[in-house]
Amino acid sequence: MITHFITNVTTRFNPFSAGAKSARLFLTSLPPSARANGMSIVTELLPRTSTAASTLRVKFKDGKELNLDCENLGIKSIVEEVDRHSRALQKQADIDG
């Protein structure tokens, strides 16, 4: 996953629900130095009885904000969505030199 165009990651999930899986796996796919390189990662845990859907918001350097539906998307689809925009940013960065 291309992570160096991501500036903010905000997740909110109930770990006891099956829908939290992809949000949790997304957190694990961020590199160890993510916070040191200026990415802000905010995780909010919902109580066990909560039935609220888990959310994942990813903000990029160009200001675009992705609001991903973790309940229905698997981790592969989420990574694909994030990479789709990251690749465009990468291309732009390569052109600019």
Place this chain on the structure above:
Amino acid sequence: MPPRIRCLTARGLGSAVNASRIPSRSAALLVSSTSTTSSTPRHYATAVAIKSGLTLPADYVPPTRPPTARPADVRKAQLLRTYTSLLRSTPLMLIFQHNNLTATEWAAVRRELRVAMASVPLQGAEPIDFTSNISLQVIRTRIFDVALKVVEFFDPSKVRPTMARTISGSRAPVTYNHDLSKAAYEAVKEATKGDSAQLASTSYGQLAPLLVGPIAILTFPIVSPAHLAAAMSILAPSPPAFPPPSRKRTPNYYEPVAQSGLQKLLLIGGRIEGKVFDLDGVKWVGGIEHGLEGLRAQLVRMLQSAGLGLTSTLEGAGKSLWLTMESRRSMMEEAEKGPEAALEAAVKVEKKEG
């Protein structure tokens, strides 16, 4: 020249057969050369070898299952045994998700945890120092999941003994009830094949959604809310109840390596005395003051006060009944004496009061 006995180093099935044949042939040669002079009857070692059949050497290894190169303590079978014994012995376990901690960060986190655990005062009449047995370890999630199932659904005491053939050929009852046994596998299979609603009501069913991705567990050998609170304030500080240690007293805690490691640890749940708790539940257990002793004292105090209330209530009913009866009796006595006597009595009372 005596016959040469080849030294066999290869360990395969073929070599195993040769090993049993070649020495016997040479032995036969030896026996035949000596038996011409002796009076003992001819005795062919080859015949003996055929009669006893082929026996594989003790260190025989099938060529299709070569010995594993993996170290013993991380083999799946051994891991499963380790995890089941851990789950059976630990009453208090916190489950963390770890997001790409580096080795130095792990070292820093464990160091801070050790320091915090050592500073917690031990309680009880005969305090036992168990802080060295509090460990934060990364687990193999899938095998841990299987171990949880084995611990929950498999009861070794219910396994029937099976008949097994011994070396001497007789049959003897043997009980195979270890965690890697077929009985354990079947018990787990039976329990997990049912409907998901029934499974969700079990302790395993509640804990299973947590076991996704990289997981680390913090295990305590006993339920000690004081130690739990100290561990929470290090690993998952939440200021009002579990504040992080002060910067002045523990500067190491605020090192960038330790802090970045702690930011990547996420407390997602706990298993306390076989029950599953979420973050709030774990905080509640950590918030019990003075440990189990404190909880018992609270209970005793509550029961005592309840008893006191009960006796006074019961007493009160009897007392009021006695008072009513007594006043009624005095009234009736006065009525018997007649109105004059009653008047006199009233005057007497007034005098007394005056």
